[in-house]
Amino acid sequence: MTTVDILPHKIDNTHHIQFNLKKNINELNLDFSQFSLLIAFPPCTYFSKAGLHYLNTQQGRKEKQLDDLEMIKNLWKIPIRAKCFENPGGSALNKLWRKADCKIDYRDYADFAKPTCLWLQNLPPLIPEQINLKNYGNFITRMSGNGAKRVERRSATPIEVGYAMVKQWKHCI
8 A cells, every 4th residue: 555645644654655746646656557546535625615615705715726626637547447536525526527426424434424425436336334443453533522633533534434445345456
């Protein structure tokens, strides 16, 4: 598994590439034929319902939305057979790019509700299931705490959803 993000990995940098995906993806110098699955969690700042009303009131925000949309389209073109992109339910990507292939709610996998859209290529829709984390190790996603820490945890995809993806899609890749 290889991860790519503009930020450093929080736990393990062994298989992590710190890179701004808004740049030319070819600069990564990766042999994409070595990968069978791309799961992307593009920033939702300019696509979620929570921020759409700022598009016309904050200067430069529409341009940033279009930049992020271009990045998403470029990622989708990467020659990896199976893909899944995630963004919150009601994402503007449904109108600006294409309609989501399926919708899930995190409460069907983890311990908090958050409607979420998935755009899929060569993958079946994700089926709701409660994941027994004892089968996967000591990784637990919990909605505890208040304020910024709670928002940070809520903005991240629960590890249980990732485990469901691996479990359900391992035969597709």
